Amino acid sequence: MLEQVLQQIFNGLALGSIYSLVALGFTLVYGILFMMNLPHGDVYMFGAFACLVLMGALGHFWLAVCLAVMVTAAFGILMEKVAYKPLRNARRLAPLLSALGVSLILENGALLIFGPDLKPFPDVITLEPWIIYGIHISPLQIFIIVVSAILMILLQVFLHKTNIGLGMQAASMDRNTIQLMGMNINTIISTTFGIGSGLAAAAGIQISMYYSAVYPLMGFPVMLKAFAACVLGGIGNVYGAMIGGIVLGMAEVLSVGYLSSGYRDAIAFGVMILVLLFRPSGIMRGREDVYV
Amino acid sequence: MQGFTVSSDNRKLSTFKKLKAKFPTLPRFTKYVFLIGFLILLPKLLPTDYMVRILVYIGIYMILALGYNLVITTGGLFSLGFLAFFGIGAYISGLLNVYLGLPFWVGLPVAAFGGVLFSYLLGIPTFRFRGDYLCIVTLAFSEIVRIIITNWVSFTRGPLGLPGIKPISIFSYIFTSPTPFYYLILIMDILCLIIIFRLTSSQLGLAWAAIREDETAAQALGIKSVFNKQLCHGVGAALAAIAGSFYAHFQLIVAPNQFTTWETFIVLAIVLISGGSAPAIFGATIVIIALPEILRFLVQYRMVLLGVMFIVLMIVRPDGFSFTRTRHFSLTFQKKEEVDELSRSTTKLSLKQIMDQL
Numbered sequence: 180m181l182e183q184v185l186q187q188i189f190n191g192l193a194l195g196s197i198y199s200l201v202a203l204g205f206t207l208v209y210g211i212l213f214m215m216n217l218p219h220g221d222v223y224m225f226g227a228f229a230c231l232v233l234m235g236a237l238g239h240f241w242l243a244v245c246l247a248v249m250v251t252a253a254f255g256i257l258m259e260k261v262a263y264k265p266l267r268n269a270r271r272l273a274p275l276l277s278a279l280g281v282s283l284i285l286e287n288g289a290l291l292i293f294g295p296d297l298k299p300f301p302d303v304i305t306l307e308p309w310i311i312y313g314i315h316i317s318p319l320q321i322f323i324i325v326v327s328a329i330l331m332i333l334l335q336v337f338l339h340k341t342n343i344g345l346g347m348q349a350a351s352m353d354r355n356t357i358q359l360m361g362m363n364i365n366t367i368i369s370t371t372f373g374i375g376s377g378l379a380a381a382a383g384i385q386i387s388m389y390y391s392a393v394y395p396l397m398g399f400p401v402m403l404k405a406f407a408a409c410v411l412g413g414i415g416n417v418y419g420a421m422i423g424g425i426v427l428g429m430a431e432v433l434s435v436g437y438l439s440s441g442y443r444d445a446i447a448f449g450v451m452i453l454v455l456l457f458r459p460s461g462i463m464r465g466r467e468d469v470y471v
Numbered sequence: 472m473q474g475f476t477v478s479s480d481n482r483k484l485s486t487f488k489k490l491k492a493k494f495p496t497l498p499r500f501t502k503y504v505f506l507i508g509f510l511i512l513l514p515k516l517l518p519t520d521y522m523v524r525i526l527v528y529i530g531i532y533m534i535l536a537l538g539y540n541l542v543i544t545t546g547g548l549f550s551l552g553f554l555a556f557f558g559i560g561a562y563i564s565g566l567l568n569v570y571l572g573l574p575f576w577v578g579l580p581v582a583a584f585g586g587v588l589f590s591y592l593l594g595i596p597t598f599r600f601r602g603d604y605l606c607i608v609t610l611a612f613s614e615i616v617r618i619i620i621t622n623w624v625s626f627t628r629g630p631l632g633l634p635g636i637k638p639i640s641i642f643s644y645i646f647t648s649p650t651p652f653y654y655l656i657l658i659m660d661i662l663c664l665i666i667i668f669r670l671t672s673s674q675l676g677l678a679w680a681a682i683r684e685d686e687t688a689a690q691a692l693g694i695k696s697v698f699n700k701q702l703c704h705g706v707g708a709a710l711a712a713i714a715g716s717f718y719a720h721f722q723l724i725v726a727p728n729q730f731t732t733w734e735t736f737i738v739l740a741i742v743l744i745s746g747g748s749a750p751a752i753f754g755a756t757i758v759i760i761a762l763p764e765i766l767r768f769l770v771q772y773r774m775v776l777l778g779v780m781f782i783v784l785m786i787v788r789p790d791g792f793s794f795t796r797t798r799h800f801s802l803t804f805q806k807k808e809e810v811d812e813l814s815r816s817t818t819k820l821s822l823k824q825i826m827d828q829l
Contacts, residue, residue, distance in 0.1 A: 215603050265786045272549050273785045275606055276743070279551075280781030283736060287774040399732070403614060406607045441622035448611035455596040455608065 182313035187436045188429060193320040193389070195428020196327035200382035201401055202408035202420040203334065204375025206465075210351035210415040211371055212267075217278035218258065219379060220402025221285035224395060226251040226380025227387045228289060231300060240303050248380045255376025256369045264365070289395035297394045300387040323385050330381060331421055334374070338417065343370050351415060400444045404431075407451035413465025422462060510657055514650045523649040525760065527721060530656030531714050533756045534663050536741045538710030540752055543742055545671050546703035547683025548598075551606045551735060552613025556586045556708040558730030560715025562620060562627060565636045565725045575639040575720045579713060586712025587705045589616075598700040613732065620727045632726030639720050652721055659717070663710060670706065679703045733774065740777055743784065 201223055208216040230247035237243050262277045308317035338344035346362045347370065358364050382401075387393045408427045412419025427447055434446040454461065514523050539553050563585045564578030573581075597608045620627050627633060639646045639655065646652055670676050678699050681689040690696050719725050741755045 213603065215607055217607075262782050262786075269785075275549060275603065277782050277785040279736065279739075280778040280783075280785070283774050283778030283781065285778075287772075287778065291772070291775070400614070403607065403611050407611070439622070442618060445615045445618040448615050451611060452596055452608070455600075455604075459596075459599070 183436070185312075186314045187432050189314060189316065189320065191429030191432035192425060193323045193428070194432055195425035196324050197382045197386050197389070197424075198401070198404055198408050198428050199421045199424025200327055200330060200378045200385075201405040202412070202424040203331070203417065204378045205402075205405045206409045206412075206415055206417060206420040207347065207351075207371050207375050209409065211347065211354065211368060212263070212274070214263070214274045215278065215406070216375070217275070217402065218281040218285055219375070219405060220398030220400070221282050221289075222251060222255055222258070222376045222398070223379040223383040223401055224289060224393070224398035225254060225285060225383070226376075227300070227383035227393045227397070228293065228395075229380065230384045230387070231298065231393060234301065240301065244384055247384060248377050251380035251383075252373040252377035255372040255379075258376075259369060259372040264368075286395060286399070293395055295395060297392040300391050300393050302391055303388065319388060323389065326381070326385065330378060334378070335417070337374070343367060347371055400447075404444075404447045407447045407454075409461075409465070410451050410459075411454050411461055413461025413463040416461070416463045416465040419461050419463035419465055426462075507661075511654075514653050520649055523653055527649050527652045527656055529756050529760050530653065530660050531718050531721065532738065532741070532760055533660055533753060534656075534714035534717070535711050536738055536752045536756055537663050537667055538707040538714070539738050540742045541667055541671075541710070542704055542707035543739075545676060545683065546679050546700065546707070548700060548704055549606045550609040550704065551732070551739075552593075552609035552611070552616075553707070553711060554730050554732070554735040554738065555613035555616040556589065556711035557715040557718070557734075558616060558620065558725075558727070559589055560586050560712025561719040561725045561730070562633070562715075563712070564716035565633045565719040566627065568636050568720070569633060574637070575716065578720070579716045582712045582716035583709040586708040586710075586715075590705045590708035591701060594697070594701045594704055598697045598704075610732065613730075613735065617727050617730060620730075627727075630727060632724050634724040636719055636723045636725070638723060656717060659713070663713075675699075675702070736774075736777060740780070743781070 201219065204222075205216055205219050208214060208219075226247055229250050230243050233243035233246050233250075234240055237246075258281055262281050263274050266273045266277055304319045304322055306318040308315045310316075336344075338348055343366065346357060346367045349357045349360075349362070350364065350367050350371075354364065357367070383393075383398075386397075386401075404427060405424075408423035409415075409420050410423070411426060412421070412423025427450065430450055431443055431446055435443045438446075513526065517523055517526075535554075535557055538556075539550075542548050542550055542553065560582035563582040564575065567573040567578045567581060568575070593609065593612050597605055600608075621630050623629065624631075639652070644651075646655075671679075678689070678694045679702075681692070681694055682696055682699055686696055737759060741752065741759050
């Protein structure tokens with residue numbers, strides 16, 4: 180019994196770290212631009228499909244992974260330049276509609292190109308799971324947790340030690356003053372989108388390895404869950420996104436294990452609505468100015 | 472002319488104005504009489520029943536789009552999960568019919584009530600927040616509704632759908648062909664247009680417009696923000712549920728895959744293409760619903776085009792094609808060409824209307 184719970188918690192940790200990566204990209208963009216990056220889930224899907232296509236073209240998995248992350252980051256920057264930059268000073272809802280448009284293009288484009296079915300993703304890490312105290316620990320899960328942790332640590336180093344990273348933090352506090360201080364806001368926003376998209380691509384590739392499948396609509400529920408994770412942890416707060424993602428992953432896995440698997444997506448949304456009812460600023464106290 | 476300028480619609484006379492100039496003594500409602508007469512005769516003019524079915528779908532989506540338009544344009548609430556209420560209305564009406572044998576005329580008000588109830592429940596955590604939160608939370612809510620409907624197989628038969636809904640009947644006259652459905656939906660459409668017009672030009676509509684424009688200022692004037700948002704969204708949800716109830720009894724089957732987020736985007740496109748005014752919704756609905764029937768080969772690419780349209784629309788008209796009907800008064804010294812450019816991009820009011828407002 181205890182083994183089962185520990186097993187589920189460990190599974191939740193693996194799934195949660197993937198959600199954390201996606202939530203990080205989401206919260207970084209929201210912190211600076213106050214904008215819900217609706218296509219973020221589709222960028223996650225884009226990363227997974229890019230890896231699939233590149234692997235088909237190049238044959239070498241790890242090279243394809245690196246290239247896919249870079250391509251997705253570049254795509255994120257392009258997306259920002261085309262769809263969001265012209266609307267930076269428009270009314271609040273204009274970039275939302277544009278985001279909807281990008282999301283529609285990405286999802287339906289992928290549906291047209293790849294078809295709606297699950298596409299198999301190659302199994303690269305095929306080692307046997309270790310059994311420690313009755314818990315099945317597969318090397319793939321260890322890989323996911325370790326890589327996600329490394330990426331999150333790198334992100335923190337980037338945010339706190341580099342000029343652009345500090346600029347990103349400053350931009351999330353006051354977007355206009357940072358321009359007065361001599362930093363280029365375009366560079367900062369492009370970097371934010373690039374990093375967020377790259378993290379999303381990494382998450383997409385990891386989940387494709389976990390489930391050995393990709394499909395064009397995989398991004399939509401993940402975007403909603405990323406938002407739920409951000410709300411849970413406090414929107415705009417980087418630590419909050421990490422914690423929110425892991426908590427959400429564990430909640431989902433535990434509910435699938437003990438309640439019902441059909442409702443797994445609904446659990447995340449239910450958690451989000453509960454958080455909004457009782458502690459709207461989230462666990463780590465994100466932005467307070469989203470209130471009316 | 473530099474200086475104080477007021478935008479006015481005097482660039483070219485519409486057909487109606489030319490007709491009015493020729494027949495100045497006709498009553499004002501003449502054009503409506505012609506329009507309604509045409510609409511009443513329309514099913515007789517169309518060759519096939521299939522075309523009348525399309526007309527009924529246009530009618531149903533018009534009520535849905537009117538409700539959505541009320542929420543977005545008048546209320547300023549950018550709710551992305553609106554189709555959940557359409558689905559809730561359809562399922563309430565369908566379930567009452569299949570399990571309890573209750574007819575459409577009982578299912579309709581219960582569905583409307585259900586729509587309002589769920590709108591209220593949704594609103595409790597969400598209307599305290601700004602627009603950006605609202606869109607994702609409403610999206611999540613509609614996903615929850617869809618997931619519950621899909622998974623509660625014992626009750627709603629899940630993804631198999633709910634067949635066997637009886638068509639509408641009035642005192643033992645059963646609606647078998649689409650034509651009586653068409654007349655019923657025509658009456659309902661007209662009623663909805665009247666309701667929305669009366670609501671938006673009343674004090675309540677003004678309160679909603681105030682909240683949409685500047686929520687803090689409206690609250691400072693004593694307009695209760697959450698209460699009015701709940702009311703506006705509730706009316707919209709009721710309209711959606713009514714449309715859903717009708718849809719269930721017309722299609723005679725409901726299934727959860729008819730109420731996905733894609734359908735929400737279609738209705739959102741209707742609201743965007745129209746100028747936010749109720750009659751324009753009519754034209755936009757026709758375009759969005761009838762066009763895929765005509766251009767069947769484009770159906771796969773329809774959504775990609777929709778996405779491109781959204782982006783281009785926002786870049787070209789970021790301040791809204793339909794969101795706020797702001798009237799631009801230029802009290803600064805501006806060149807005439809700039810003012811003309813400004814007035815071309817806003818909603819036009821005639822000078823008389825402006826003077827009436829002042």
